[in-house]
Amino acid sequence: MGICFDISTVKDIIEISPRALKIMRNLQFLWIYNTRRDTNIRVHVPENIDFPPRLKLLHWEEYPGKCLPHTLRPEHLVELNLENSKLKHLWEGTQPLGNLKKLTLTSSFNLEKLPDLANATNLEILDVNYCENLVEIHSSVGNLHKLEKLQMDRCRNLQVVPTLSNLASLQRVSIAGCEQLRKLPDISTTITDLRIVDTMLEEFTASIRLCSRLKSLYIIGSAIPHSNQNIWLYFPPIFLGKMNSTERYCSNSAAHPRSSKLLNVVS
DSSP states (O other), X not given: OEEEEEGGGOOSOEEOOTTTTTTOTTOOEEEEEOSOTTSOOOEEOOTTOOOOTTOSEEEETTOOSSSOOTTOOGGGOSEEEOTTOOOSOSOSSOOOOTTOOEEEOTTOTTOOOOOOOTTOTTOOEEEOTTXXXXXXXXXXXXXXXXXXXXXXTXXXXXXXXXXXXXXXXXXXXXXXXXTTOOBOOOOOTTOOEEEEXXXXXXXXXXXXXXXXXXXXXXXXXXXXXXXXXXXXGGSOHHHHTTXXXXXXXXXXXXXXXXXXXXXXXXX
């Protein structure tokens, strides 16, 4: 049982009663979306709104609150999508998130911090693209052993990413337009796809050399520190063997800060 609601179809201010959802005790998915991004839709959600206790999917675009209500019980959630929200943070402390597999916070421009995700032991996808006020990826993310995909594009104020070397299932990491990020964290040896675009890194990680499963690497418009001029020392020999001389030259020609750099290799 679920609800899908396009809020762009309503012209007036939308007032949601605190108990409007709780009475639907068997509701398993709630999908609120906006098909017209250019409209100024005002949705009022009370701080004490009660969510159904058995929600498995919560997709609420443009969620208007600064944080999620304490009445939300996330232990059954499999997917939580709050893209384009007004959230500053999700919740305080740890929550029972054992069933959560996908967390999407794309374009939540006001988001300042991620919660402790230590209990999200089955999380596979974390997407914080365009969270421009986010400064740090919570350290608990570094221990999510089932995490496969980590998206951090256009997090302009992001400064800290924990080590990712312990993530036994990690396959794809994307870091684009993170202008304040100076250090690339250690990367899991399981990674197959790494994208580094428009950054000003001061430290490159030698852990990439151990990534024998690497199939796709993009380094575009990113500065590489002077101390790391010989960038090829950082990549696994098995990966370099699949590159031709033209591909090496194309990336090698941009080993200086602020230069235009392109390395695009797909095995």
